[in-house]
Amino acid sequence: MTLVPVTYKGGIFQHDIVVDLIEDLGGYVVQKHLIAQEVVLQCFVPREDIELIREISRPLFGEVTDSPLVGTEIAVVSMSLEIHHLPHPSCDIAEYVRRLGAKSNMVSLARGPGKRIAGLNDEERDVINEHDLAVFLLGNFETCIEYKMPTLRRGIEVPIVLCGGPAIDILKKITDPPLDGYVGNVGRFMRRTKEADQLDKLDEIVAEVTRVLEKKREEIAKDPLSVSPARLMGLIREKVPAILDVTSPTPLTVQMAGLRVKLPYDSFAADLRKIEIEDGITLGDVADVVPSRMRDYILVRILPFSETNTVV
Amino acid sequence: MFAVEYFEVECPEPLGAEYYKQIANDVLLDHNLLKVVNKIHIFIDPKIPVFVAVGILKRITSVIRVRDFANINPQEGKMTLVISDETYLASTLKIFWERFGKEKVEQPDRFTIILYGVQTPPAEIEEIVVADPSESLHKDLIYALRCIAPEGFRLRSEIFTTEKFIFVASENTLAEDMDSLVKAKFAMMGEVPP
Numbered sequence: 001m002t003l004v005p006v007t008y009k010g011g012i013f014q015h016d017i018v019v020d021l022i023e024d025l026g027g028y029v030v031q032k033h034l035i036a037q038e039v040v041l042q043c044f045v046p047r048e049d050i051e052l053i054r055e056i057s058r059p060l061f062g063e064v065t066d067s068p069l070v071g072t073e074i075a076v077v078s079m080s081l082e083i084h085h086l087p088h089p090s091c092d093i094a095e096y097v098r099r100l101g102a103k104s105n106m107v108s109l110a111r112g113p114g115k116r117i118a119g120l121n122d123e124e125r126d127v128i129n130e131h132d133l134a135v136f137l138l139g140n141f142e143t144c145i146e147y148k149m150p151t152l153r154r155g156i157e158v159p160i161v162l163c164g165g166p167a168i169d170i171l172k173k174i175t176d177p178p179l180d181g182y183v184g185n186v187g188r189f190m191r192r193t194k195e196a197d198q199l200d201k202l203d204e205i206v207a208e209v210t211r212v213l214e215k216k217r218e219e220i221a222k223d224p225l226s227v228s229p230a231r232l233m234g235l236i237r238e239k240v241p242a243i244l245d246v247t248s249p250t251p252l253t254v255q256m257a258g259l260r261v262k263l264p265y266d267s268f269a270a271d272l273r274k275i276e277i278e279d280g281i282t283l284g285d286v287a288d289v290v291p292s293r294m295r296d297y298i299l300v301r302i303l304p305f306s307e308t309n310t311v312v
Numbered sequence: 313m314f315a316v317e318y319f320e321v322e323c324p325e326p327l328g329a330e331y332y333k334q335i336a337n338d339v340l341l342d343h344n345l346l347k348v349v350n351k352i353h354i355f356i357d358p359k360i361p362v363f364v365a366v367g368i369l370k371r372i373t374s375v376i377r378v379r380d381f382a383n384i385n386p387q388e389g390k391m392t393l394v395i396s397d398e399t400y401l402a403s404t405l406k407i408f409w410e411r412f413g414k415e416k417v418e419q420p421d422r423f424t425i426i427l428y429g430v431q432t433p434p435a436e437i438e439e440i441v442v443a444d445p446s447e448s449l450h451k452d453l454i455y456a457l458r459c460i461a462p463e464g465f466r467l468r469s470e471i472f473t474t475e476k477f478i479f480v481a482s483e484n485t486l487a488e489d490m491d492s493l494v495k496a497k498f499a500m501m502g503e504v505p506p
Contacts, residue, residue, distance in 0.1 A: 189331070
């Protein structure tokens, strides 16, 4: 059974039928948003059952669309929190990838701007490394990007998609070793992205992010995870009731190979490790439960099959 | 597109210049400064690195009076002012309170002010000066130029006079020969530095 990421949009009336159906089919609802009279479900469903969901949700005016970014956490790295970079383009891009199902976090660097003075500290590096992918939003000058990129990428282990003012071939030329993805002609700008050509640019960024993540998915598939992150999410929700009291929009953030649990590490890490998944196998057996650099959250890193020799 | 007489961005990287022209236009437009800037020349060299903006301002002599945004209807024992642009409403109310006393000024909604028992003739009220746009002009211009300049360029030298402005910024200590660079940029617009 292959689970594929999709988004369900429909009316709030009887939407629990769809939620139950997805769960009965063996799928997982990763995020649920109730917006006025509308409900948006970001979920993983079996590929062969998408038509069935469409069929059953038709009388409810539900709509099922592909969302390649569901179940990923993306860091949008902006050079600072000043008016120069926010709200455009950083927020525009962060919001756009969110529409396709990703959970995007903005990471603003303390000393990001400038050429010689730009830098990345250890906390920023670790926070970025906790994501599935980092989108670096740089400025308009190739001289500056060429000079500062080696400093900014130091220690970053997750795939990087670089956005900058110069054309894509120049960006490729000035970064060595090559990065995972590039989007040219998106540097610093001070206007809202609402014209067709600007939206096309955002689509291009999303396409590039999707491409890089697909590549990462393929890598993971070569040595599959011991347990699916979405399954762990369901289990934690069931076994650790404290998560239901967390007011954060996504108390459990699903990543491609892990999970961010927004509970204090000191009080809940031991409980998490003890959760039994199946036949006496606990969460601690198949995943590393480590403190996150983001607040006092917990990060669950699921180990691959090659390390645990179990798949549950 | 531009209401300014001269608007140039000079940069060794042509694409960078194009982006910065767009940024400068957006920022000046957002801050309503295109109508006060007559000429502007921006020079950026990311290699040095340096950012220079020099320009000429239009003279703003007009002040905002009550008649510019309000109609006065004198009635028996009261006067009703119908406001068409509420930008200056706050400062107008403040002036009215000081002049007539709070008990005589009433503001039932956003577009109406009623003055009770005020003896001043309507023609005189119409002439009351409520705002001087040139006062905040320099403040806005400094802010706008800081928005346009690359953020890392934090060492700045700024000169703003009533007619001209010079804004030089870099992330390194500014070189001593900046004056000749500024002079050259003014010469490109056919002007001399202040």
